[in-house]
Amino acid sequence: MPLTDADKNHVRSIWSKASGKAEELGAQALARMLEAFPNTKTYFSHYSDLSVKSGQVHVHGKKIIDALTDAVNHIDDITGAMSALSTKHAHTLRVDPANFKTLSHTILVVLAIYFPADFTPEVHLAIDKFLAEVSYALAEKYR
Amino acid sequence: MVHWTDEERQAISSTWAEINVEEVGHQALARVLVVYPWTQRYFSTFGNVSNATAIAGNPKVRAHGKRVLDALGDAITHLDNVKATYAKLSQLHSEKLHVDPENFRLLGETLIISLAAQFGAVFTPDIQAAWQKLLAVVTAALSKQYY
Numbered sequence: 001m002p003l004t005d006a007d008k009n010h011v012r013s014i015w016s017k018a019s020g021k022a023e024e025l026g027a028q029a030l031a032r033m034l035e036a037f038p039n040t041k042t043y044f045s046h047y048s049d050l051s052v053k054s055g056q057v058h059v060h061g062k063k064i065i066d067a068l069t070d071a072v073n074h075i076d077d078i079t080g081a082m083s084a085l086s087t088k089h090a091h092t093l094r095v096d097p098a099n100f101k102t103l104s105h106t107i108l109v110v111l112a113i114y115f116p117a118d119f120t121p122e123v124h125l126a127i128d129k130f131l132a133e134v135s136y137a138l139a140e141k142y143r
Numbered sequence: 144m145v146h147w148t149d150e151e152r153q154a155i156s157s158t159w160a161e162i163n164v165e166e167v168g169h170q171a172l173a174r175v176l177v178v179y180p181w182t183q184r185y186f187s188t189f190g191n192v193s194n195a196t197a198i199a200g201n202p203k204v205r206a207h208g209k210r211v212l213d214a215l216g217d218a219i220t221h222l223d224n225v226k227a228t229y230a231k232l233s234q235l236h237s238e239k240l241h242v243d244p245e246n247f248r249l250l251g252e253t254l255i256i257s258l259a260a261q262f263g264a265v266f267t268p269d270i271q272a273a274w275q276k277l278l279a280v281v282t283a284a285l286s287k288q289y290y
Binding site for chain 1: 173174177178195198199252255256257259260261262263264266268269271272275276
């Protein structure tokens with residue numbers, strides 16, 4: 001299900017607003033994932049606080065959104081843009097790729113909270129496809 | 144039997160009290176039809192559901208969205224026995240409507256997103272978590288009578 005030109009425009013347009021709030025959006029998405037889907041906490045046993053107030057969650061959340069901004073800026077070569085991160089997830093972090101879908105879901109929730117007027121069904125569709133492509137690219141090096 | 148904490152019951156009922164059932168039902172169903180267009184296969188009798196504009200303006204989609212949310216209200220009223228409450232509905236979806244249970248999961252997702260869009264920051268992480276649990280229970284109950 002490749003991204004159409006319309007999809008790419010929707011992604012760029014909403015992401016131009018999202019990238020400026022990277023830390024807040026990232027912390028929210030991550031904290032919501034950890035709270036609603038407790039299996040994901042197994043990857044963060046080294047964090048002392050998993051709530052949205054946690055400094056660690058803020059730092060890591062920002063990293064995630066910044067990486068997605070990179071993917072948006074290279075939307076015609078997401079595989080290339082994610083290559084190093086894929087290696088890291090495959091060999092060092094070894095996060096089960098099923099969890100990429102879970103985090104994608106909470107990212108959608110956060111976009112709906114922060115940009116309700118912009119997050120129309122068509123934009124929702126475009127971002128859902130974009131996150132699926134990013135997830136696939138992240139899993140590329142796994143096996 | 145599902146165990147619900149007092150906080151979860153409170154999170155669910157306080158959100159439910161503020162929901163515009165017709166509006167949120169319409170939003171959630173419309174998003175499913177737009178974001179996962181293969182779901183349009185179940186709505187061939189609804190007229191034009193082929194694009195976002197048509198879906199948004201379709202009165203049958205709106206009416207059905209409300210019906211779905213009214214049924215969710217049923218589950219919320221019977222939180223301690225959702226499986227029994229939904230036994231007939233589950234049978235209907237399996238034997239008459241032939242709906243792939245994966246679709247219950249998809250609608251659950253877009254419902255959470257529609258709630259997030261309506262409530263904004265008031266839809267806190269712990270309230271979201273309670274709703275994720277509710278929708279997982281609802282999905283399981285609706286899937287129970289399939290064979």
